[in-house]
Amino acid sequence: MTDSTIWWVLAGLVVGAELLTGTFYLLMVSAGLIGAAIAAHLGVSLPFQIAVAALLGGGLSVALRFYRKAAAAKNPLSKTDGNLDVGARVMVDAWATDGTAQVKYRGANWVAMPVTGETPTPGMHQIEEVVGSRLLIKKL
Incomplete structure (x- = not known):
């Protein structure tokens, strides 16, 4: 060969x-x-x-x-790390006393928490990060 x-x-x-x-x-x-x-x-x-x-x-x-x-x-993915939920908007009707809220997102109920330093106020919020099954959100 x-x-x-x-x-x-x-x-x-x-x-x-x-x-x-x-x-x-x-x-x-x-x-x-x-x-x-x-x-x-x-x-x-x-x-x-x-x-x-x-x-x-x-x-x-x-x-x-x-x-x-x-x-x-x-072309970094920045803070999204490929998570397409980051940047989406959710409506918070009311906050619980423990600092969480129940929000409807993608047809399901999610537990939402404000990002560090945010005051929990009702209204339209933007998803900043997804941690497990919790949404970290920021007021718009």
């Missing part, structure tokens, strides 16, 4: 592993293996093929890591 065939088989196995695990980094490693296969087709020595696989696969993996970090820094 030729060197290029071995590299192509390894690249195929790594792509298969990527499909099973869902990590995008294995695609970068397989790109390095494909680069080594191309180098083998060009007739370069085995140490150079290994260097191509390592440098290309490793370099692409590191580049992907930096890209993901930069993209995450540009």
